[in-house]
Amino acid sequence: MKAKAHVTQEEYYRGVRMRPYDLVKELTYALVGIAALTLVLAAVLSSPDIPPVTIAGWAQTDPVDFVTTATSELQGSTTSAGYGAPYNNAGGEQSWGPIAPQIWFGQRIPVDSAGAFVIQPLKTASYGNSELGTALSQWDSANADQQTAWLSAYADALGKATVKDAKVAVADGDYGPLPVMMNNLLGVAQSGGLDGLLMVNGRFYQTDYTQALLFMGDSGYLDGLATDANLTGSQWGMMNETGSYPGQTWLWLYTMWYQVFPFTSDDGIIGLNGGNADLGIIILMTALTVALALVPLIPVLRDIPRWVPIHRLIWKEYYTPKKRSA
């Protein structure tokens, strides 16, 4: 396949029979046709818009899950707490052999899950609340072993927690200040205060939802809603939309890799597995995209159209044997 450089259209089409072709008319018809189709689809089918989940809604609907998540933040056992770069130095980064861009770029959006999602909001809420102030002082003055023991006992008790008057109640036990702290945090969250506290960060105007989304992402509540809506990663979630609407179907190939070996496996192959699936799939899709762009230069890929006779359907008239004139 040699490129014919510097060949004018006149030279290229020399000897080729030409016929009238109205491009402007074709574009106008396409504009009108697509407008009509879009109008009909919009009028008949509308578009999806399930309201976003708020922290207030989460805390009101599932107080036990909210308190369990907040307790796990203090324990450092949530996804965000153990995430690693770019949020913290917990060391949960993905890598494939020497390829570790998550580690290379480091901690660039510092998020201290326990401090940002639990302790700081409680300190803000403790103004004029002596009971909460005392509980926080008790928490701060306790050593790490004592805090761990309280957290462990409280986390176990939450497994059998009940909700009474919109508060979480657990069996009697040695939980230190945690019941007071957590029920105060729950109250702030149920009133909508935590939605604001995680957004403001000392500024008035704000469009960055990193902290609020990380906190909600740690919950079982949001994950349950997403599972019901077929949005999780193992449900081809990236290409799905809420309801029965088409989503980003063009991401089917990217999403597919999350459903197949080695990215579903703990062991995997050649170092690629479920643990570094995000990195592995990004590398794979980048390579495939570059290959798609370079199809004209790649033998076999560029030859398939010649071997597969679909072009003979497209140019049917051109390939029809010409009848000889009498």
Next chain:
Amino acid sequence: MPEATEVKPATTGNRAKEAADSGWTYRTRQWVDRVLPMDHLLPHRQPYYVGSWVYVFGVITIAALVWVVVSGVVLSFMGPQWWHVSSLGRFFNSLHFWSVQLFFIFMVLHLWGQYFMAGWREGRAATWMIGVVIFGSSILTAFTGYLSQQNFDSQFIAINAKDAMNGAGIGAFFNVLNFGQMYGLHVMLLPIVVTFLVVVHIVMVRARGVVKPIDREGGSPS
């Protein structure tokens, strides 16, 4: 009263004309005339083999893009909250949503059509490559759009997608949890990129013309 203009000798006039003819403006116009004369940009005749519906997919994709941009301009003018609280806003969001779906459907059909026609032949490889970049840029633009919806879908897409971005090391620079960044990219930078590349793609197609069929005329494979 202006002074009488001095009549210059013919040689001086020729030199001035030569200087004008060798200027950047003149040479740019000559280059444009040579690369893309008007009868190539808007031809009224095409080779007789340009008769399949496959040739229409590209034009329909452009038409869908026009309506994507028009509906998107209305949505961005009214602000990101509008379509959640107004029935008219919801209707414009629906126009945007469905025109995007049609845009991708016809772009993919165009891509497959061009693949099986091997549209990159005879000096058209760069046109194909720009087309793939448009496809990728469009996916990124749509992705930021889904993140900018400010509803449950965008929340969970953001939570899911951050892991891929962070795994690739770009999560702090392309923070899918930052609505402001995603919205800005979606309504400004990425549409400019896609539109610019589409214009370049069209100019390249028109400059070289459509490629000839793969096999020889009349039936026998080449």
